[in-house]
Amino acid sequence: MKESVRETKHPWLAGIAIAAIAGAYFFFLGTSSYREPGANLQYDITQYTEIDDIETRWEELDEIPLDLDSPRGMAVQGDRLLVAGTNAIAVLDAHHNEIERYAFEGEPNCLAIAPDGTMFVGMPNEVQVLNADGSAGSRWTDFADRSYLTSIAATDKNVFIADAGKHVVYRYNWDGERKVEIGRRNDDLDVPGIEVPSPYLDLAVNDEGHLWIVNPGKLGLERYRPNGDIVTSWYHPTLELHGFSGCCNPTQITFDKSGNLVTSEKGLVRLKKYEVTAGDFQELVMGHKTFPKEQSVRDIAVDAEDRILVLDPRTDTIRVFGMKESADVATTT
Amino acid sequence: MSDWAKVDRRDFMRATAALGFAGAAYAVSGDKIDEEVWQLDPNKCTQCGRCTTHCVLNPSAVKCLNQFNICGYCDMCFGYLQPGSRAIDTGAENQLCPTAAIKRTFIEDKYYEYIIDEESCIGCAKCVNACLVFGNASFYLQIRQDICINCNECSIAKACPSDAFEKRPISDPYMYLTGDLESTRSTPEPEPALPKDFFIQQ
Amino acid sequence: MNANRVITALGTLLVPAAMSGAAEMRFPPPDFYSAYTLPDLYMPPPPTSNGMWDAVILFVALSITTWMVFQARSRRGLFLMSIFSVAWFGFYRTGCICPVGSTQNVMAGLFLPDVGVSVVVLSFFVMPLLFSLFYGRVFCASVCPLGAMQELVAIAPIRISPALERVLSMGKYIYLGLAALGVATGAGFLVCRYDPFVGIWRMGHSYGMLLAGGVILLLGVFVARPYCRFMCPYGVLLGWMSRFSKYHLDIPPSPCVSCRLCEDSCPYNAIDMPTPQHLKEDPEVGKKRLRGFVFASPVIIAIGAIVGYMMYEPLSRMHPTVTLSEQIAAEDVGLLEVNSSLETETARGLDRTTEQLHSEAMAIRENFKTGGAWLGGFLGLIVALKLIGLSKVPKLDVYTPHKETCFSCGRCYPYCPVEAEPTIA
Numbered sequence: 001m002k003e004s005v006r007e008t009k010h011p012w013l014a015g016i017a018i019a020a021i022a023g024a025y026f027f028f029l030g031t032s033s034y035r036e037p038g039a040n041l042q043y044d045i046t047q048y049t050e051i052d053d054i055e056t057r058w059e060e061l062d063e064i065p066l067d068l069d070s071p072r073g074m075a076v077q078g079d080r081l082l083v084a085g086t087n088a089i090a091v092l093d094a095h096h097n098e099i100e101r102y103a104f105e106g107e108p109n110c111l112a113i114a115p116d117g118t119m120f121v122g123m124p125n126e127v128q129v130l131n132a133d134g135s136a137g138s139r140w141t142d143f144a145d146r147s148y149l150t151s152i153a154a155t156d157k158n159v160f161i162a163d164a165g166k167h168v169v170y171r172y173n174w175d176g177e178r179k180v181e182i183g184r185r186n187d188d189l190d191v192p193g194i195e196v197p198s199p200y201l202d203l204a205v206n207d208e209g210h211l212w213i214v215n216p217g218k219l220g221l222e223r224y225r226p227n228g229d230i231v232t233s234w235y236h237p238t239l240e241l242h243g244f245s246g247c248c249n250p251t252q253i254t255f256d257k258s259g260n261l262v263t264s265e266k267g268l269v270r271l272k273k274y275e276v277t278a279g280d281f282q283e284l285v286m287g288h289k290t291f292p293k294e295q296s297v298r299d300i301a302v303d304a305e306d307r308i309l310v311l312d313p314r315t316d317t318i319r320v321f322g323m324k325e326s327a328d329v330a331t332t333t
Numbered sequence: 334m335s336d337w338a339k340v341d342r343r344d345f346m347r348a349t350a351a352l353g354f355a356g357a358a359y360a361v362s363g364d365k366i367d368e369e370v371w372q373l374d375p376n377k378c379t380q381c382g383r384c385t386t387h388c389v390l391n392p393s394a395v396k397c398l399n400q401f402n403i404c405g406y407c408d409m410c411f412g413y414l415q416p417g418s419r420a421i422d423t424g425a426e427n428q429l430c431p432t433a434a435i436k437r438t439f440i441e442d443k444y445y446e447y448i449i450d451e452e453s454c455i456g457c458a459k460c461v462n463a464c465l466v467f468g469n470a471s472f473y474l475q476i477r478q479d480i481c482i483n484c485n486e487c488s489i490a491k492a493c494p495s496d497a498f499e500k501r502p503i504s505d506p507y508m509y510l511t512g513d514l515e516s517t518r519s520t521p522e523p524e525p526a527l528p529k530d531f532f533i534q535q
Numbered sequence: 536m537n538a539n540r541v542i543t544a545l546g547t548l549l550v551p552a553a554m555s556g557a558a559e560m561r562f563p564p565p566d567f568y569s570a571y572t573l574p575d576l577y578m579p580p581p582p583t584s585n586g587m588w589d590a591v592i593l594f595v596a597l598s599i600t601t602w603m604v605f606q607a608r609s610r611r612g613l614f615l616m617s618i619f620s621v622a623w624f625g626f627y628r629t630g631c632i633c634p635v636g637s638t639q640n641v642m643a644g645l646f647l648p649d650v651g652v653s654v655v656v657l658s659f660f661v662m663p664l665l666f667s668l669f670y671g672r673v674f675c676a677s678v679c680p681l682g683a684m685q686e687l688v689a690i691a692p693i694r695i696s697p698a699l700e701r702v703l704s705m706g707k708y709i710y711l712g713l714a715a716l717g718v719a720t721g722a723g724f725l726v727c728r729y730d731p732f733v734g735i736w737r738m739g740h741s742y743g744m745l746l747a748g749g750v751i752l753l754l755g756v757f758v759a760r761p762y763c764r765f766m767c768p769y770g771v772l773l774g775w776m777s778r779f780s781k782y783h784l785d786i787p788p789s790p791c792v793s794c795r796l797c798e799d800s801c802p803y804n805a806i807d808m809p810t811p812q813h814l815k816e817d818p819e820v821g822k823k824r825l826r827g828f829v830f831a832s833p834v835i836i837a838i839g840a841i842v843g844y845m846m847y848e849p850l851s852r853m854h855p856t857v858t859l860s861e862q863i864a865a866e867d868v869g870l871l872e873v874n875s876s877l878e879t880e881t882a883r884g885l886d887r888t889t890e891q892l893h894s895e896a897m898a899i900r901e902n903f904k905t906g907g908a909w910l911g912g913f914l915g916l917i918v919a920l921k922l923i924g925l926s927k928v929p930k931l932d933v934y935t936p937h938k939e940t941c942f943s944c945g946r947c948y949p950y951c952p953v954e955a956e957p958t959i960a
Contacts, residue, residue: 002949005802008693018758025750029729032743034492036877037382040431043462045416167566195443195565197405198469217407217443237409239416246467247407267411267467295466346779347668354661357645368653370581379881389737401573406565441569448574479579482629482737485636486727491855494881507578 048239048268049288058271058285061307062320064096073111073122074301074311074318081303083311083318084111084121089130094304096318102134110299112152112159118174120159122149127161129176140176151202153211158226160211164201167194169213171226182228183213191230192218200251200266200296206259212276216248221261221279234279239268242281251296257306264310266296271308271321286310286321369500371487372508375473377497380458380465384474387492388456394481395456395474395489397434397449400510404471406444411467412460413437413447429459451477470510478506586655589628593659593678596620597666600673603945604784610945613676617683625680630736634659634674635681635769639714639724646719663769667776671783675763675773676943681732682763686944688752689759692802700804701921703765704940708917711768712910713853720902722854726768759802763942774939784936784943787953791933797950798934805941809931824926832919836912843911844904851903860896863889 008014068085075082079094086107091100102119110122117132125147129137143149148165159172160182171180185193194201195217203213210231211224220235236243244250250263261276262285271285285308291297298311307322373384373395384395399412409421413435418427423437434453438446449472456474464472490498501508564573596616603612624630632640637660644652652660663674675682695703710726717725727733731748734740740748754761763770777783786797786806793809800806843850851857855878862879865871867889874880882892936947 002800003690003692003946004799005692005694014693014757018754021750021754022761025731025747025754028743028747028750029731030743032741032747034383034387034488034741037386037457041382041385041457041459043380043429043459043466045466048416195407197407197565217405219409246411247405247409247469343779343781347781350668350776350779351665354664357641367651368586368655379884381877381881383877389733389740391739398576398578400576402564402576404564440571441567444565444567444571446571446574475578477579478581481581482631483581484631484727484733485633485640486724488728488740491723491728494878495885503581506581 045239045268048241048245051241051284051287054284054287056284056286057324058308058321059324060286060290060319061322062096063315064092064318064320066090066317067098068316070107071311071316071318072298073108074299074309075111075113075119076301076303076309077113077117079304081301081309081318082111082113082119084108089119089121089134100134102130104128104130104136109149110151110162112154114154114159115156118154120152120154122152122161124148125165127152127159127172127176138176140172142178148199150200151204153203153205155205155209160203160205162201162203162213164196164199167196167201169194169201169203169224171228180226180228182211182224183215183222189229191228192222192233194222195248197247198266200248202251202253204253204255204261206255206276208259210276212253212261214250214253216251219244219246219249221250221253221276232277236279236281241272241284252298252300254300254302256302256308262300262302262308264297264300269294269296271300271310368503370476370478370483370503370506371481371490371498372476372501372506373474373489373493373497374499374508375475375497375510377495378458378461378474379495379497380462380474381494382457382459383492383494384456384458384489387489389484389488390480390482392454393456393489394476396451396454396477396480397456397458397461397472397474399435399447399449400471400473401446403469403510404447405469406440406446407468408443408445410437410445410447410464412464412472416463429463431455431457431459435460473510475507586632586653589632590655590658590662592623593634593662596624596678597662597673600677600943601666601670604673604676604943605670605782608788608945608948610948613943613945614686616677617686620678620680620683621687623680624678625684625732625736630680630730630733632656632659633680634663635679635767636724636727636730638711638769638772639718639726642715642718646715647721664772664776667773667780669781671777671780671938671941671943672770672773673943675770676945679763680736681730681767682760682942684732684735684752685755685760685762686942688755689802691756692759693757694802695758695804697804700764701925705914705917705921706765707767707771708914710766711771712913714768716850716903716906716910717853720851720854720899720906725853731762760942764803764940777941778939780938783938784941784945786934786936786947787951789953792953793933794952795934796952797947800947800950801936802946803940803942803944805937806947807929807931807935807937809933810929821926821928825923828919828923828926832916832923835919835922836915839911839913839915839918840908841911843907843909843914845907846911847900847903847907850907850910851900854896854899854903856892857896857899860889860893863892 066083066085068083068088068090071083071085073084081092083090087103087105089102089111090098093099104121106123106126106128108121108123112120119130121128121130125143125145127140127149131137143163144166146165147163149161150164151162153160159174161170161172163170168184169182170178171182172178183191183194185191194213194215197217200216201214203211205211211226212221213224215222218235219237220233222233223231225231239245244265246267249265251266252264254262256262260282261274263272263274268288269291270287273282273285274280275282294312294314298313301309303309307320310319310321312319385393388394413429414421415427415429420427425433432453432455434450436448436450440446458474461472461474464470487498600613600616603609603616624633637656640652640656641660643650666673677683677686714726717723731744731751734744735748751762797806859878859882862871862876863882866873866875866879874883
């Protein structure tokens, strides 16, 4: 097989042609790029985040810095605001100045304060009781390895403890004895069972003494009697503003001074208000744009002046939301 | 005589060069002489979708997986459902996945299993994004090592806007969100005794 | 378009509890009432130990090619071997890892303290060089899939003037230098990124790369082996080795009769002709010129280094961090729309502040000053060496393959009447 080199008859023509081909080569190399992923490969929930643009009656008033390691739980008693972080509870006065600090051991998930001032600090699987003066009280440790306590509420007789790990709420008496397990699935009593796909399970007791427990998997709330009987329930599984979305919402609940339910959600983080008995949506307090980077907030509370306090995990601060002055006037007239 | 000298010099240079190679080889190999493969860190992933479009393979070697031991088995799975879908069922119009690669199976009341069909998955991370926003982040992307041809310079790695790609030893080629898969495996017993480190800090 | 942007922006915003450093709790699956067990998460392992086999096959292919070049002296055998290499190393093994690319891995091992080189990669790098040191560029002849592919398509090669050949062949030194700079500064593996053949082996890539691959093959029909002659960075190293090879392909197996038949066989300008009588000059003139060039070389190298140093800014743009920082700066002063690309958009969502990014980019740019000077100095050295080489008029009596540029492809074999027809051909 003989292959020979050719002499070109038109060297200039050949030169230009070759230069053109070589130019094309470098052009293609230089401009080589992949197709960018189009809209159908992008997750799109704009239509649900855009509604957050609507004007609300609320505004951010203040941001309270905290001198605590990973603050996780808040409780309000009168003018005082208590925040639990690693190994310590900070007590803030009405002007958000720290006036006292109580010590305990551990990394808390939640905090409750009883009407008489006794404090209950919930760790993943332990509850520590602190007396009203801050001295250490008893420790309740009869929880399972799998337990993961996420919320506590204390009344003058009972302590309700939400265990996200075991998907159940316990009623303890003040002596630390477990009395009732609430929310376990029971077909005879029509208890649907609390579904907890992620580590969020909250409960709250309102001024009338009603125990409300979130059923995160069902995206709604259930009201129970202290003996474990279910009274009523409502669920709003939707991405629309009036409902809850995702695997497990709302993540945090509390009640305001007029007895309305305040909720916060994860995913689309937003604060909303509901009429609690029927679950009627009332208003959006703050939308997702207020919490652009948060996956969820750690805790919410309502203070003596009916402002909403939010424990923000991104900044480790408490953000205070209150009614706009103009809005306030509008409602009072 | 001069021929002899010439041969000697050339041979000497060859020997020097060969020794140089051996020396360089020794210097570079060091301790890390294992083969390496590409993998992406799910914690750094921003679900931009370039894994689908920028792989030299079509479909991409990057696939989504569902890590069952952190999956919530939700009925209303946002990784599965198109946002705003009217019904929670397997209807094609309700599915988020552009290739319908997620298979939903009823297990028991309110619990559903979600398995990703590797054949259909194109690694677009739509479900990853949704599960991260609304769920437990049990869906995430990994490079399937049986498919990846392990380019010397991975073209997705070059395009990744959050630098999530790195080289890993061939003996440990995956980056799971929880280090130990076995320790978190649930059993069907009513009161499973699980180890203390059961909740995994990411 | 704008909506898209919003969506991506939201996606990025919503994502990242994980990225903002907050410890997101992972949660267990539910307790199932029914007897359901979690499925196994089966993640297939990488195909193991293919690498060692590849190295063995590479060794065998090099040995066979060497035999073809020296014993069989068969152009047809080398041609068939090329087909095998294209099929095996190219299409079947998809071109990775190849010795050309392994150059960068080895450089990374040399330059970067925390990078190692696996035995397989190292053997891919070293084996062809060692063969080259003893037998000439047999790897290029028909083992390298890139070379083999171009050898196969070179069906109508035209002659390129030796002067043009010399100028264009500077391209491979520049490419080698840039590749080294890219590795040393962490900009990436340029040789792999701009490999025009990888899209062909994988039959899929960006359109630009596929077109580039097609175009270079088209070019290769007329200008034989354009990549090998003018671009291949590994070819530089192979050429250096081959220059000092112990054995090398000879055109005639026995004394050359200077019949001039092989003159037209080599499309690579790799056959040195016998020196014409009129060019044989007075040795004293040559020595004088040589002395001049030798003394000029430090100046040439210094000029190269200075120019390279001054080029640090454009050079530094080959590093993605520098480009990103420039884009973000341009967005911040309003030259570009904010979040004009996915890269800047994502970068703004990360923990790293733009200030940190800019200072990182500045540090990288500093490295490019040093790197640019080295690159320029290296190219200056090459130019100086070429000039010195040019100033020596070879005293040849017979047709000899140029040991550095000859690919040992065997195209000249069938032309030489001195040898008997090889048995295979």
